[in-house]
Amino acid sequence: MTTSSFFTNRMHLTDEGVALYVDAMKLKRTAELPKEMLKHVEYCPDCQLQIVELYDVLKNEVYDTTMKHPYFDRVEEPNVGYTSIMYRVAAVLAGVALLGVGYYFITTTSIQQTPPSLVEKEKPQSIEQQGNLAETNESVRRKETTVQQQDFAANFVESPNLEDLVQTQFRSIAVEVITPKAGDVVQQPVVFKWKGVNEPLTIKILSNKERTLASANVNTNSYTTKKILSPGLYYWKLETKDEVIYVGKFLVR
Amino acid sequence: MQLWEYRNRCIAAQNCCSYIDCGISLFPLHTRTHDHSNSEPMRDQLSLELLRNNPEQFIRLCQPIVDICIHQYQESGRFPYGDEKDISQTVNEHLINSLESIKKQYNGRVLLRTYMGVVIKNICYQVYKKEYANKAKIIPLRPDHAVYEPDPADTFLLEKELERLYTVLQLFPTERHKIYLGMKLFFKIPLLPQDVLRWKPNIEKQHYTLLMTTFGTTYGTMSLGNIFKKLAPVWNVVERNRTSGPGIQRWINDRIQRIITLMNGNPPRRAYTKKLLQHLLSEEYARSLHNELNNQ
Numbered sequence: 001m002t003t004s005s006f007f008t009n010r011m012h013l014t015d016e017g018v019a020l021y022v023d024a025m026k027l028k029r030t031a032e033l034p035k036e037m038l039k040h041v042e043y044c045p046d047c048q049l050q051i052v053e054l055y056d057v058l059k060n061e062v063y064d065t066t067m068k069h070p071y072f073d074r075v076e077e078p079n080v081g082y083t084s085i086m087y088r089v090a091a092v093l094a095g096v097a098l099l100g101v102g103y104y105f106i107t108t109t110s111i112q113q114t115p116p117s118l119v120e121k122e123k124p125q126s127i128e129q130q131g132n133l134a135e136t137n138e139s140v141r142r143k144e145t146t147v148q149q150q151d152f153a154a155n156f157v158e159s160p161n162l163e164d165l166v167q168t169q170f171r172s173i174a175v176e177v178i179t180p181k182a183g184d185v186v187q188q189p190v191v192f193k194w195k196g197v198n199e200p201l202t203i204k205i206l207s208n209k210e211r212t213l214a215s216a217n218v219n220t221n222s223y224t225t226k227k228i229l230s231p232g233l234y235y236w237k238l239e240t241k242d243e244v245i246y247v248g249k250f251l252v253r
Numbered sequence: 254m255q256l257w258e259y260r261n262r263c264i265a266a267q268n269c270c271s272y273i274d275c276g277i278s279l280f281p282l283h284t285r286t287h288d289h290s291n292s293e294p295m296r297d298q299l300s301l302e303l304l305r306n307n308p309e310q311f312i313r314l315c316q317p318i319v320d321i322c323i324h325q326y327q328e329s330g331r332f333p334y335g336d337e338k339d340i341s342q343t344v345n346e347h348l349i350n351s352l353e354s355i356k357k358q359y360n361g362r363v364l365l366r367t368y369m370g371v372v373i374k375n376i377c378y379q380v381y382k383k384e385y386a387n388k389a390k391i392i393p394l395r396p397d398h399a400v401y402e403p404d405p406a407d408t409f410l411l412e413k414e415l416e417r418l419y420t421v422l423q424l425f426p427t428e429r430h431k432i433y434l435g436m437k438l439f440f441k442i443p444l445l446p447q448d449v450l451r452w453k454p455n456i457e458k459q460h461y462t463l464l465m466t467t468f469g470t471t472y473g474t475m476s477l478g479n480i481f482k483k484l485a486p487v488w489n490v491v492e493r494n495r496t497s498g499p500g501i502q503r504w505i506n507d508r509i510q511r512i513i514t515l516m517n518g519n520p521p522r523r524a525y526t527k528k529l530l531q532h533l534l535s536e537e538y539a540r541s542l543h544n545e546l547n548n549q
Binding site for chain 2: 051
């Protein structure tokens, strides 16, 4: 289980991180908290205050210290690390193979697409030859389509880093997103609407490769894209001047 | 009891699972010794079921947390006294409207009760920002505060405040024993053997003896500069660094300020100062000494 989702982009504890620390204090299991979390809290007065505040809210709640906790008593899958590495190696190999195939098709295509010389043009073609040429063109078209399909599919691959942040409830400001909901398929131009925030925000639209495609400062509770987005998976963020308050995702078909 | 014998007893005690039984623990960094294999299904599962199947009952179960949160906002002057019912209704309306998103967003990695604490805290903040932030901050005197008479329940207040101090110290997972020892020296409170041994369980005998002979009895007449000057050589050996006496004093001073801020809460609902913290630590010292004498 990754601990990165317990931290915001600015490396403070998320609401969930704060809640986990309070769980640990209530259940007397602080030693079992992730090391990076303990280290961070020790030196972060802001996060300490957040924890104290939540602890105070829950001061009268009695926690049963014998009960199983979803995080501390989670069952670790054996060889998770090994499996994860194997997956990564397989992904890299597949990527390399894909690139190789792509490169082969592109070079083949470019050779075959070289305009024939005038002399060749003037040559009369037999019916058999014409048939072969049509077959070759069909094969090239098929290969081109395959490459395009691969590129197209790559636009829908999820970003592990951003996926971790989608649906995470960030602290301080509880923003309520009206549209697009996480995972919605949207029409263009994309209209973003939210409520519950009364301060200037920055909206950022990111590709699935975590590249920022658009960024705008907004004073209202909505924003409409100006560029036409190509089909793919996109992420969007709402940020105050201090921190990220929402991360969502949407699909363009 | 010889000091060195006491040290050995403390180290042995630290290796056993029940700190409290050994009478030497104040705020251990908690480690779990229970066996969970046959433990009962946790209460939170019931709440999760309620959230899905019986939201009305779920909201009802959340009321104690809502009440505490509102009360804390009142204590800090951000919600007016007397409006509890209206505020509670507003918070509950928000809560009802958020139930669907809670169902979607709660991923079960923390206890639902704690998660709801975060949600309710955020809702209270929203309500405050929307309806009360622009109004003048007035803290009216509550009727029950008009005449103050000592109450038998006050004897428990100190207990609660000490508990709060231990809670706050848990937010310094690696430095808390060092901070605690430093605070005692800053406030000129005599050290107890366990203060030194919690800081460094395998401290060299000569360093331990030096600390206990210098600071194990009253040293109120010693200046702060002198106290930290005498501490520095031992401190530097234990901490493996080279800090001057004034440097250690500044470090402790900084940590005390942070502890005071945390003790006062966010938003501040208490009025801790260095002086009050000193009183609290003195009381804690008196209790520890009393326990130690009883154990001997």
